[in-house]
Amino acid sequence: MCRIFICTTCNRYAPPRADETTPGLRLARIVKAAAAQDKAIAVRMVECLNTCPNPCAAAFREPGKAVIRFGGLEPGDTSALLAAATTYAQSTDGILSPNTLPERLRSKIAGCITLGIPELARR
Ligand code: FES
Numbered sequence: 186m187c188r189i190f191i192c193t194t195c196n197r198y199a200p201p202r203a204d205e206t207t208p209g210l211r212l213a214r215i216v217k218a219a220a221a222q223d224k225a226i227a228v229r230m231v232e233c234l235n236t237c238p239n240p241c242a243a244a245f246r247e248p249g250k251a252v253i254r255f256g257g258l259e260p261g262d263t264s265a266l267l268a269a270a271t272t273y274a275q276s277t278d279g280i281l282s283p284n285t286l287p288e289r290l291r292s293k294i295a296g297c298i299t300l301g302i303p304e305l306a307r308r
Pocket residue numbers: 192193194195196197209232233234235236237240241242
């Protein structure tokens with residue numbers, strides 16, 4: 186199962202008024218609702234994914250796989266994000282080449298983390 190972590194505290198540098206939600210929380214709610222029927226994807230809301238200068242942020246994570254982090258996301262990326270999560274879930278190591286991603290996400294990759302997975306870090 187692919188877990189999509191979405192930062193609810195984006196945009197850290199432009200906090201909303203007390204009666205507003207953050208863009209990150211709005212994105213998380215939209216993605217969570219869109220993924221509700223997909224048993225292969227779980228959406229988790231978290232505070233900060235260290236992509237703060239480029240809000241909004243999300244990351245794919247599964248045990249034993251690379252973590253793929255995205256920045257600059259907006260609600261219009263929801264379908265692309267879910268399609269990429271499905272590709273990630275089907276991969277053996279979580280490493281996604283840009284060509285396997287929906288085009289609108291290719292410029293929004295903010296990192297591929299293989300720390301703690303020695304067999305991936307050596308590649
Ligand atoms: S506040 Fe969203 S990534 Fe840091």
